[in-house]
Amino acid sequence: MITHPKTEELAESVALWIEQIRPSLDPRNAFLARVAANAMATIRRELTDGPAAEARATTAMAGVLGHDGDFAALNAELCDRIRAGELTVETPGLLAALRVMAMDQLAIDQPSYKHEV
Amino acid sequence: MEVDVRQGLSQLAVRLGGEGAAVADAQRLSGGASMETWAFALTGPGGREDLILRRRSAPFDEETARSVSLRTEAALIQATAANGAKVPIVRHVCDDADGLGEAYVMRRVAGETLGKKIVSDPRFDAIRPALARQCGEALVPIHRTALPAGVSLKTADAAADLDRYEEVYRATGAQRPVLELAFQYLRKRIPEPVEPVLLHGDFRNGNIMFDPETGVAAVLDWELAHLGDPAEDMGWICTNSWRFGRPDRPVGGFGDYADLLAGYAAAGGKPIELSRVRFWQMLGSLRWGVMCLTMYLSWASGVEKSVERPMIGRRVSETEADLVVLLEQGL
Numbered sequence: 001m002i003t004h005p006k007t008e009e010l011a012e013s014v015a016l017w018i019e020q021i022r023p024s025l026d027p028r029n030a031f032l033a034r035v036a037a038n039a040m041a042t043i044r045r046e047l048t049d050g051p052a053a054e055a056r057a058t059t060a061m062a063g064v065l066g067h068d069g070d071f072a073a074l075n076a077e078l079c080d081r082i083r084a085g086e087l088t089v090e091t092p093g094l095l096a097a098l099r100v101m102a103m104d105q106l107a108i109d110q111p112s113y114k115h116e117v
Numbered sequence: 118m119e120v121d122v123r124q125g126l127s128q129l130a131v132r133l134g135g136e137g138a139a140v141a142d143a144q145r146l147s148g149g150a151s152m153e154t155w156a157f158a159l160t161g162p163g164g165r166e167d168l169i170l171r172r173r174s175a176p177f178d179e180e181t182a183r184s185v186s187l188r189t190e191a192a193l194i195q196a197t198a199a200n201g202a203k204v205p206i207v208r209h210v211c212d213d214a215d216g217l218g219e220a221y222v223m224r225r226v227a228g229e230t231l232g233k234k235i236v237s238d239p240r241f242d243a244i245r246p247a248l249a250r251q252c253g254e255a256l257v258p259i260h261r262t263a264l265p266a267g268v269s270l271k272t273a274d275a276a277a278d279l280d281r282y283e284e285v286y287r288a289t290g291a292q293r294p295v296l297e298l299a300f301q302y303l304r305k306r307i308p309e310p311v312e313p314v315l316l317h318g319d320f321r322n323g324n325i326m327f328d329p330e331t332g333v334a335a336v337l338d339w340e341l342a343h344l345g346d347p348a349e350d351m352g353w354i355c356t357n358s359w360r361f362g363r364p365d366r367p368v369g370g371f372g373d374y375a376d377l378l379a380g381y382a383a384a385g386g387k388p389i390e391l392s393r394v395r396f397w398q399m400l401g402s403l404r405w406g407v408m409c410l411t412m413y414l415s416w417a418s419g420v421e422k423s424v425e426r427p428m429i430g431r432r433v434s435e436t437e438a439d440l441v442v443l444l445e446q447g448l
Contacts, residue, residue: 028145036424042431061294075292082297089302089444098295102441105434115438116357116402117364 008047015040045108053104060097125217126157126170133168133209133222134161141165151175152340156225168208172220175421184340189268191221193315193342196265202258205326205335226335232322232361236370240329249372251333252325252354253380259336260314260347260386270315273345275307275400282407289410295437298444299403306448308393313344320350321359322369348389351377352397357439358405358432367398392448399443406436 001007018037022030054071061074064087069077081087087094106113123143130138138161146154155170173187185193187210194204205223235241235248264270283300286293317324318341326335353359354377360370368377374391382388413430415421 032424035428039424039428042428075294078294079292079297082294082301085301087298089298089447094298095441095445098298098437099441099445102295102434102437106438109431109434112362113435113438114360114362114364115435116442 006047008044011040011044011047015044042109045111049104049108053108056104057101060100064091064093064097120172120216120218122153122155122170122172122217125215126155129209129211129215129217129222130159130161132215134159134163134166137161138163167225169205169223169225170217170220171223172211172217177219183271185270185342187219187221187340189270190339190342191223192265192268193262193339194223196268197259197262197315197336200258200262202262203255203333203335205337226326226337228326228328228334230323230326230337232359232370235322235327236361236363236366241327241371244327244329244332245371248327248332249368249374249376250380250383252320252368252372253351253377253382253386254384255325255333255336256317256320256347256350256381257384257386259317260350262315264315271343272313273316273343273349274310274313275303275346275396278400278404279304279307282404285411286407289407289414291410291433293406293433293437295440295444296403296406296433299399299406299440302444302448303396303400303403306396308346308348308396311346314347316343316345316347316350318342318350319353321354321356322361322371323359325369346393346397347386348393349397349400351381351389351394352399353401355394355398356401356405358402358435395443395448399440399448402436402439402443406433406440409433409436 005013015037018033018040022033022037025033058071058074061078062068065074065077065081078087089095106115122145126140126143130140138159141158141160143155143157146156151174153172153174155172157168157170159166159168171187177186191207191210195207198204198206205226207221207223209222211217211220211222229235229238229241235245279300286296286300317336317339319338320336324336324338325333326337328334354369355367355374357364360366363370366372367374374394378389378391378394409429409432412426416423416426416430
């Protein structure tokens with residue numbers, strides 16, 4: 001991929017521009033502009049942190065399911081087996097794997113969110 | 118049909134305030150995706166009156182909708198007010214002659230609704246420790262209100278809610294293992310049914326007007342009112358998505374479970390067990406997760422075009438993080 005600039009830097013530049021013009025907007029559009037800037041920040045985090053998060057999720061799911069596969073296939077199988085009642089909160093390693101996946105995704109979507117304690 | 122709200126308010130001014138009355142300072146307040154809220158003042162010979170217009174901005178079908186009509190909402194506010202609940206004063210329910218669509222007008226209540234401010238603004242430091250108890254007290258007259266004549270509401274229970282949310286979740290096509298596990302887990306732990314009562318249905322930090330001196334001033338936003346388990350209203354205000362960065366204070370980010378429950382019992386409410394509230398709290402996180410998915414879909418299908426919608430879709434992961442912790446703790 002081209003590095004001058006990197007894709008995540010393009011996203012960051014758009015987010016900065018939105019922040020620059022935000023004070024000149026009416027309240028409704030200022031609110032939506034903040035949402036838009038947050039969207040750009042999420043895109044930037046997904047570009048930089050997403051691949052490692054997906055790799056961790058794939059490893060975690062493979063551990064629970066007992067075989068390798070790609071993210072989408074493992075995720076689908078995990079959902080099916082939980083729905084079927086084959087995997088439950090009692091299943092060794094399931095909650096630990098789900099924790100890794102949920103916290104990584106939260107760090108991309110909303111790093112400032114303070115989850116349940 | 119596009120409605121010119123400012124024009125409509127000008128016509129309404131004469132109807133509400135008489136000859137010579139005018140509208141000043143009309144402004145749409147941010148927040149609310151299918152509902153518009155406008156602040157405005159009525160000025161005229163009688164002085165100034167600060168009012169709020171609440172109107173629906175998206176098409177509405179009462180048969181299929183989860184929310185109630187604004188006419189019903191106004192009727193419920195009036196009925197609970199008569200029963201001693203802290204709610205706004207309904208000033209006018211709009212009809213066709215007003216040209217504002219489905220809408221009503223209420224008196225503006227002073228105070229703060231922004232959840233973040235309630236949990237962190239120093240102005241609320243003194244009153245904050247009293248708020249959880251007050252929220253418990255505030256629910257009692259609501260839960261005791263009999264339905265006004267001509268109003269019928271849907272009845273919810275945990276099993277039916279789980280069915281409905283799961284159906285919606287399946288329809289989205291999303292595959293989220295944490296949500297799958299939460300559905301399975303909650304289904305096995307549904308509490309014994311109780312006699313349904315009137316519920317606010319969206320009782321959370323953000324929908325309550327708080328006064329920095331006196332605390333709970335008014336319970337707002339009644340569109341999700343229905344009949345059901347009183348613990349549902351308590352669980353929802355304890356759902357972490359409405360704690361605004363203070364997960365250590367389970368009631369709305371400002372208080373403790375014990376105070377909420379004690380306030381409810383002290384005001385004459387039938388005592389509710391914490392385990393029951395925790396069940397509904399967890400169901401609340403699941404409900405919000407599914408709602409976030411549907412808000413994304415309303416954008417993906419082209420019904421809504423605001424950038425707000427897909428970003429709310431990315432809030433599913435906050436509910437997954439909360440649900441994982443609740444699953445670890447166990448109910």
